[in-house]
Amino acid sequence: MARVADQLIETLRNDIRSGVLRPGDQLEEAALAERFGVSRTPVREAVRSLVDSGLLETKPRKGALVRVLSAKELIDLFEVAAELEGMACRLAAERLTAGKAAALEDALQFCRKAADANDQDGYAKANLAFHQAIHNAAGNSRLIEQIEQLAGHINPYRAMPFQMRGRLQKSTEEHAAIAEAILENTGTQADELMRDHMMLQGQRLPMILEAIEPR
Template sequence: MIELNQTLTPSSQHAETVGIAQQLCQTLEDDIVKGKLPPGQRLEEPLLAKRFGVSRTPVREALQLLTATELAEKIPNRGVYVSLATPERLTAMFESMAELEGMCGRLAAKRMTSGERHNLEKIHHELAETVRLGDSDSYETLNRSFHNALYRGTHNDVLVDVTLSVRRRVAPFRRVQFQSLARLASSHEEHQGIVDAILRGDVKAAEDLLYGHIMAVHDISQDYLSSLRQSPPEPATAFSGTPA
């Protein structure tokens, strides 16, 4: 249960609400992608608020965030319902992500400072330890730091903003890969090639390797969602409404 701080000022209350909404949204994303909330399931604010122990305000904001990822659809006069991207839509999202990441890699290989390159290497070595330990949660966190370091290395704020916006939409599907410990090792191996390309300033290799890295996640996500569509949905949970 998420507890709200009752002594927050109005401005800090808003920031806290946004933070809670993001947490709720990620939980719902994972529930949908893992099949706990099947397509067509209605997401009701009162029941979700009760489940998470919060007011309806952060729940409402979480549902707005969820619709932006296309994992839910708001139907006028009916409510918000779970949806799942079609294979074609998922491919379109990942192709966009791969193109943007490739562009980031190309510019990072050209523009990263020595300090930024050193930081990228440092994160890469830290990721190796999480692979050794089989710590998927820590790998996921550090993986975001790894890619964020690449984005910053472009020294192009507009590109970073666009890339982060698209990443937000594919984030639930990217998290699917971390359910497999074998994928952690292969992901880290792909990172090694990317780091090597950037350190030697090979812009073409950095671009191509990052594009391939993202499309590898696309293939994993497509296979996973295909199996999810073929499996019978889990029983509806107490915080969900009746499927449409």
Template sequence: MKIPTATQIRLALENAIVDGVYFPGDRIDPDRIAAEYGCSRTPVREALQALEASGLLVVQPKRGTFVTKLTVTELMHRFEVMAQQEAFCATLACRRADASDLLAIDDSLQACEKAAIAGDSDAYYACNTQFHQAIYAAAHNPFLRTETLRLQAMLQPYRRRQLQAQGRVQTSLAEHRAIAAAIRAGDAEVASRAMTDHVLVQGERFRDLVALLDHLSARQTG
């Protein structure tokens, strides 16, 4: 079955935003996208509307459509919610994960370890995403999974760049190991606390986040 053009465009743009092809604050050119796909503006408009509804894009009247750029306060609010959602996923995974779920978590953790050893932050970023999504799936709550995936996509451009900070990959990997061990042991309290600490932006990571936003602002004005 052929995927509708609007869906193809939406998925491609979503991946481009999440993978850092577009930066927060970058303008999206509908004409260029229509030319690239050899289509009219209609499917492009549908795709952009869907991405706006998901929170990845924002439409500014008379200016155009831009990749959502969050302030420090807005980011902190979203990371607070994200930490609680992911902690709840980890809690439910402790009670509901079956053998295939645990295998998926372990496989993604091993992939994270290989990427960390190789010193490849981009590969680690992809494996990190798989690790978290394996835990969402292990919670066996489709609504929670959908909502967490939506917020994960919105925050990925910022989480990706945090991994480029000195030593962050190794710290993240250690946190992943602790989370996976708690889920395997069925220890919901430890898993929830470990996931909250892993996702919540605080201390040095908060300063890294502020520096990231300063960098993005300079990029937009430079």
């Protein structure tokens, strides 16, 4: 059974992820109900669920709106995400198997190809695959869950095409160093490299925040 509410959650989440809905946008139950041709009941469920997950927020008598994160909140988010990504690297190094190692090297190759071709979209996918290969090798499902939760909050602020020149090559080099550390079983170094890698992304936050301008 495909619950309407679940479809709504998925749709709204994608809209936020992709930037169709921008931080600050209002969401009104009746309007959403009409748009999707359903009653307010499943709409309410979806909105509540997204509020709980932190993607939306409610203003007292104003309904729900796409959550606007302050600069401090975004930095905090990144800090935690960086820590958990680093942890994943450490665990991956400790628990690496032959299969996981191969997958990691494959993902790294994808990054290289996309970077060489200067393919932004391709790199976004390869980048995700690289990180996921690490998560997968870490062997901790809760860790993955937490990382994905945080990523879901960061994504709306990453949707803007805001790649710096040469960042793809640089990012790939960082990935290579991380992968090497994991493959060589030096977990603490992989941890540190990944945290630095993540924090470099974080440094662009002020610029991104300025460019987004919630409406």
